[in-house]
Amino acid sequence: MVTSQRLKNNYINHLLVDPEPLRSVLAFCKKLKIKEEEFYAHYSSFESLEADIWQGFFDDTIKSLGKEEEYEMYPVREKMLFFYYTFFEILKNNRSYVLYRQDAFTKPQKTPGYLKPFYKSFKNYVNELVDEGVEGGEIIKLPIQGQLKNPFLAQLIFLINFWCNDTSKNFEKTDEAIEKSVRLGFELISGGVFDAAVDFGKFMFRQFR
Amino acid sequence: MTKKRQDSIPAGKVKRASKFLSTGFKVGGNYVKHYAKKATGGKVTQESLDEANAEDIYGLLSELKGSVLKVAQMLSMEDQMLPLAYQERFALSQNRVPPLSGPLIKKTFMKYLGKKPSEVFDEFSSEAKYAASIGQVHKASIGDENYAVKIQYPGVADSIQSDLKIARPLAAKLLNLSLKDLDYYVKEVESKLIEETDYVQELSQGMYISQKCNHLEGVVFPEFKKDLSSEKILVMEWLDGPSLKDYIEKNKGTDRAGADQIGQALWNFYNYQVHQLGIVHADPHPGNFVITKEGNLGVLDFGCTKEIPEHFYNSFFALINKEVIDNDEMLMKYLIELEIIKNEDTPDTKKYLIEVYREIIGMVAEPIIAGKFDFSDRSYFEKINNTGQALSKDKKLKKIGTARGSRHAIYINRTYFGLYRLLHMLGATVDTTTFMNKAEVADA
Known part of the structure; x- marks a missing residue:
C-alpha cells in the first residue's frame, strides 16, 4: 500500500520537475505504478x-x-x-x-x-x-x-x-x-x-x- | 520629560525616513516657538530651546535601533560639540532598546553553534542583563564559571548604511557642516560601525589588546571564549562588580584615593595603547567598564578600536608640546599635516586658524603638559565648554567654512574626550606622563 508521504513527495516532484501538467489522478497513479484506489484511500x-x-x-x-x-x-x-x-x-x-x-x-x-x-x-x-x-x-x-x-x-x-x-x-x-x-x-x-x-x-x- | 514606552520599532527605510522628517519639523517648530516667544518679549534661553529640541530628537532616536543609536551615542560623548541639553538626552539613549526575543536567541544559537543556549550552558538568563547598542548581554554559567554572552540584533550590519544616509542631514545640521564635507567623516564612522558588527573581529581585537595590556597594574580583562563565539555571538568571562557609571554615582567623591587609583588605571590603559600599541579601545564609555571588588578596572566591549597611523600619530602628538604651540611656523606645519590648515588657504585664514587652534590645543593639552592634573576641576571643563560654544558662534570661523581635520582625528578625539569626561566624573587626579613616548619634534 502506498503511503500518503510517498504520494505527496511524488506530487511535488512532478510539479517542480515535469513540464507536463498532470491530466488526471489515473495518469499520476500510472506513473507511480499503483492502483487508482490506493490514491483515493488517502485523498479524494x-x-x-x-x-x-x-x-x-x-x-x-x-x-x-x-x-x-x-x-x-x-x-x-x-x-x-x-x-x-x-x-x-x-x-x-x-x-x-x-x-x-x-x-x-x-x-x-x-x-x-x-x-x-x-x-x-x-x-x-x-x-x-x-x-x-x-x-x-x-x-x-x-x-x-x-x-x-x-x-x-x-x-x-x-x-x-x-x-x-x-x-x-x-x-x-x-x-x-x-x-x-x-x-x-x-x-x-x-x-x-x-x-x-x-x-x-x-x-x-x-x-x- | 514624560517617559514614553518604546512600543514599536519603525521598520523599513521609508518609515524611518518619515520619522526623521517629523523630527525635523518638530525641531523647526521649536525654533519658531523660540522666536515667537522672543518677539513677544517672553523670556527664553538658548537652554530651553536646546532642551525642547533634544527631547524631540531623543524621542525619535529611542525609537530607532542600531546604527543611529550608535551615532547618538557618539554625539553624546563629544561634550564640546553638543550643548548640555543634547548631552543629557542622548546619554539616555544608551540603554533603551527593545530586547531580542527568547525564540530568536535560540534560533541564533542553533544557527551559529548548532545547540540551544540550555545545551551550551548550565544556566542561561532569559532576560538580558544589559543592552549594548547593537546587541544585548545575557549572563550564563558552566559549573562555577560565569559568562557574559553578547548576542547581536538581527539586521544591524545590514541597516547601517541606510541608517547613516538618513542620519546624515540631521548630523549635518547638528554639526553645522555641509553634506559633502560630512561625507568624508561619515565614511570613517561607517567603516567603524560595520567593523563593530563583526564579533569575530571584536574577539580578535579584544584578545590582542587584553594580552598586550595584561601587565598593566589595576586593569583586568575578561577571558574570551573563542570556541563559543561567532559573527553574532560573543562569549567572555563575566566580570563581577558595578559598572563604572554605578561606581561613580555611588561614590560621588567620597573615596578620593579609590577614584585616583581607578583614574590612573584608566589613564595608563589608554596611554599605553596610544603610545605603545598604536591601536586603541576607542569607546571610553562608563558602561564599558566595571570595578571589581579588588578595586581593579575591568574592561569590556572591544567592538570599537582605532588603529593610529604613524604619520597621524607623529603630527597629532607633536602638538602636545609648549614649544610647538608657541611657535607659529611649527604649529602651522603640523596643522597642515593634520588637514586643519590647507595650503590654498589665504594668509589671513591661516593666521586666524593658527590663533584659534593654538587656544584649543593649549586647552586640551593642558593636563598632559602639566604632567599631573586634577580632573575634578570644574572650571577647566567649563572653560572648554565656553570656548566651544563661542567658537560655534564665531562668524569668522563660520565663513571659513569647510570641515577641517583628518578623519583619523574623529576616533582619537572621541577617545580623549571620553577619557577626560570619565576622569572628570570620577574626580580623579592623575599622573599624565605615564608610558609617554613623545613624538619627535621635527625642525620646522
Missing part, C-alpha cells in the same frame, strides 16, 4: 493532497514546538515568534515548492482551496494564543475578538511572501521581519490601539448609516 483529489502538504507543514511545526520544554513557559508573544521561526525552518526544506506556489501569497484575495485547511488550523492556533493572552492579561479583551484572526492571517501571508522574496543569507531578513512584525502586532493588541480604532470605526459607521 489533487487539491486534497496538496491541502495535506500545507497541513503537514503546520502539523510538523506544532509537533516540533511540543518537543521544546521552554515553549510552554513563554508568554504568548514569544510563542508566536517561536511558531514562526519553527515554521520557516520547515518551509526551508520545501522552498522550491513554496516558490512555485508563491502566487497564492502575492494575490491573497483568492485563496486556493488547498490552503484553506492550513489557514483554518492557523487561525485556530492563533485564537488559542489570543485566549491565553487575554486570560494572562497580556492582550486586552476586545469587543470583537473573532475579528482578530484576520490580521494574524494577513501577517502570516505577509511573512511567507517576504521569505519568498528574501535574498539574504540564511534568510536573516525574514528573522528580522518576524521579530519586528510580531512585536508590532502584539503591541497593537496589548496597548488598546486596536480597541480604540475599532471603537472609533464603529462610532463613525453608526453616524453614516
Whole structure:
C-alpha cells in the first residue's frame, strides 16, 4: 500500500520537475505504478493532497514546538515568534515548492482551496494564543475578538511572501521581519490601539448609516 | 520629560525616513516657538530651546535601533560639540532598546553553534542583563564559571548604511557642516560601525589588546571564549562588580584615593595603547567598564578600536608640546599635516586658524603638559565648554567654512574626550606622563 508521504513527495516532484501538467489522478497513479484506489484511500483529489502538504507543514511545526520544554513557559508573544521561526525552518526544506506556489501569497484575495485547511488550523492556533493572552492579561479583551484572526492571517501571508522574496543569507531578513512584525502586532493588541480604532470605526459607521 | 514606552520599532527605510522628517519639523517648530516667544518679549534661553529640541530628537532616536543609536551615542560623548541639553538626552539613549526575543536567541544559537543556549550552558538568563547598542548581554554559567554572552540584533550590519544616509542631514545640521564635507567623516564612522558588527573581529581585537595590556597594574580583562563565539555571538568571562557609571554615582567623591587609583588605571590603559600599541579601545564609555571588588578596572566591549597611523600619530602628538604651540611656523606645519590648515588657504585664514587652534590645543593639552592634573576641576571643563560654544558662534570661523581635520582625528578625539569626561566624573587626579613616548619634534 502506498503511503500518503510517498504520494505527496511524488506530487511535488512532478510539479517542480515535469513540464507536463498532470491530466488526471489515473495518469499520476500510472506513473507511480499503483492502483487508482490506493490514491483515493488517502485523498479524494489533487487539491486534497496538496491541502495535506500545507497541513503537514503546520502539523510538523506544532509537533516540533511540543518537543521544546521552554515553549510552554513563554508568554504568548514569544510563542508566536517561536511558531514562526519553527515554521520557516520547515518551509526551508520545501522552498522550491513554496516558490512555485508563491502566487497564492502575492494575490491573497483568492485563496486556493488547498490552503484553506492550513489557514483554518492557523487561525485556530492563533485564537488559542489570543485566549491565553487575554486570560494572562497580556492582550486586552476586545469587543470583537473573532475579528482578530484576520490580521494574524494577513501577517502570516505577509511573512511567507517576504521569505519568498528574501535574498539574504540564511534568510536573516525574514528573522528580522518576524521579530519586528510580531512585536508590532502584539503591541497593537496589548496597548488598546486596536480597541480604540475599532471603537472609533464603529462610532463613525453608526453616524453614516 | 514624560517617559514614553518604546512600543514599536519603525521598520523599513521609508518609515524611518518619515520619522526623521517629523523630527525635523518638530525641531523647526521649536525654533519658531523660540522666536515667537522672543518677539513677544517672553523670556527664553538658548537652554530651553536646546532642551525642547533634544527631547524631540531623543524621542525619535529611542525609537530607532542600531546604527543611529550608535551615532547618538557618539554625539553624546563629544561634550564640546553638543550643548548640555543634547548631552543629557542622548546619554539616555544608551540603554533603551527593545530586547531580542527568547525564540530568536535560540534560533541564533542553533544557527551559529548548532545547540540551544540550555545545551551550551548550565544556566542561561532569559532576560538580558544589559543592552549594548547593537546587541544585548545575557549572563550564563558552566559549573562555577560565569559568562557574559553578547548576542547581536538581527539586521544591524545590514541597516547601517541606510541608517547613516538618513542620519546624515540631521548630523549635518547638528554639526553645522555641509553634506559633502560630512561625507568624508561619515565614511570613517561607517567603516567603524560595520567593523563593530563583526564579533569575530571584536574577539580578535579584544584578545590582542587584553594580552598586550595584561601587565598593566589595576586593569583586568575578561577571558574570551573563542570556541563559543561567532559573527553574532560573543562569549567572555563575566566580570563581577558595578559598572563604572554605578561606581561613580555611588561614590560621588567620597573615596578620593579609590577614584585616583581607578583614574590612573584608566589613564595608563589608554596611554599605553596610544603610545605603545598604536591601536586603541576607542569607546571610553562608563558602561564599558566595571570595578571589581579588588578595586581593579575591568574592561569590556572591544567592538570599537582605532588603529593610529604613524604619520597621524607623529603630527597629532607633536602638538602636545609648549614649544610647538608657541611657535607659529611649527604649529602651522603640523596643522597642515593634520588637514586643519590647507595650503590654498589665504594668509589671513591661516593666521586666524593658527590663533584659534593654538587656544584649543593649549586647552586640551593642558593636563598632559602639566604632567599631573586634577580632573575634578570644574572650571577647566567649563572653560572648554565656553570656548566651544563661542567658537560655534564665531562668524569668522563660520565663513571659513569647510570641515577641517583628518578623519583619523574623529576616533582619537572621541577617545580623549571620553577619557577626560570619565576622569572628570570620577574626580580623579592623575599622573599624565605615564608610558609617554613623545613624538619627535621635527625642525620646522
